[in-house]
Amino acid sequence: MHRFDLSPQDQGALLALCDDLADAARGQTLTFFRTRDLPADTKLAAGFDPVTQADRAAESAMRALLAARRPDDAIIGEEHGSKSGTSGLTWVLDPIDGTRAFISGTTTWGVLIALCDADGPFLGVIDQPYTRERFIGGPGVAELRGPRGTVPLQTRDTTALDQAILFSTFPEIGTDAERAAFQRVAQSCKLTRYGMDCYAYALLAAGHIDLVIEAGLNSYDICAPIAVIDAAGGIVTNWQGEPAHDGGQVLAAANPDLHAAALALLQTRP
């Protein structure tokens, strides 16, 4: 099955399911957010990559819903791995994007839910449980449901880099070459800020910032942002200008002109 095979009724049902998935994850994550002495172990022997009970419980809750309502779809999840399917559709789940943010108490982490066909993500949710903000993008929908009600998502029309606000999660970015490429763009922008995790993509979709550039992402980090930003009028690719849903280097821009300007700097050989 492909996104174009879905009837309006199918689309509505999938959107409603996205809401239910995000609600299920919200319940689990909020139980653990900002509790003292949160149990956290490490996935990697070296480095610091906390996994919380919240992460696992939220993904389990979403998988249980999918098992009941979409048993033929495939699933890729950060915590519990991959499950094959027969429908041609794949759910890509990151129960807590931004585990470092989560353990620090910041509200920049989120639950990421995406639905993909063979061409990539076409329906996505970035949910921030504590602030009760849900950024949704898909066929015919681009909206933020939050404390101010439902607000349409629409990216900005900034086309000059020197007017653009750029975000990335870590100033270290990636390799030396990746960091140098990032810095070429950063030095051309009006403002560069760090530390927002998936919330930066949500801010781009909502028209508050213009660029997000990151490296070393996983598929589950970026599928939902791609769908939300696409629906809001923006564009997300890798640093070669190709589809980014497999992860790696990511360039998200508010519009194609700004994307082209940033891409040119990322690709400049110093």
Add this chain to the structure above:
Amino acid sequence: MHRFDLSPQDQGALLALCDDLADAARGQTLTFFRTRDLPADTKLAAGFDPVTQADRAAESAMRALLAARRPDDAIIGEEHGSKSGTSGLTWVLDPIDGTRAFISGTTTWGVLIALCDADGPFLGVIDQPYTRERFIGGPGVAELRGPRGTVPLQTRDTTALDQAILFSTFPEIGTDAERAAFQRVAQSCKLTRYGMDCYAYALLAAGHIDLVIEAGLNSYDICAPIAVIDAAGGIVTNWQGEPAHDGGQVLAAANPDLHAAALALLQTRP
């Protein structure tokens, strides 16, 4: 007048006034937060220091309240300058700490309100209007009033740097020497994150992170955080271990032992 001259009734009245000041600022700031094409000019000919209508309107609203209810107190405000007083008490106001955050749509900016005597701040509020979180510290009170009701503020007991979470707003920090000093601490910590503005101090008071280190602050950036963190059991000084309420270099720590460990690294000569 000194903090020790205040009766419990006086303290209660001042706490209630803090609430009213924060409410007044909330109304003004939320009117302008996340609106498109927010008017912003620059205070400095060089550099990027946006001032929004929200900033000025919020400070004006707070000053109007103080003029009516505390006419004998002095005021230091970021936007509208200083007013002398005769009571011995000074209100220090930053209507929007984190203007870059504000224009980027992140919820890490805040309204800062502090009341000082000759020895420095002893009552403070860090208010985040969009998330409706109000962190309050003063005589007999250390609490967060927010979406989960009223929660006590209490800093953590982390004493080992390699278990500590460190925050700062910008990775650039300040001068080369300041950045090098910061990096000595950062490299000893479990995790370093950026981009939180005054919200980092609130997270420290609430026991989610352990250290905040910054340079180049103004008095109005740090007076309210000092009062809130002091009340929650933490400690804030400059990088010489002296009072920090005049601004400059700031080291905020969850407890005295961790403060001493970080201070030693800041003062190490490379």
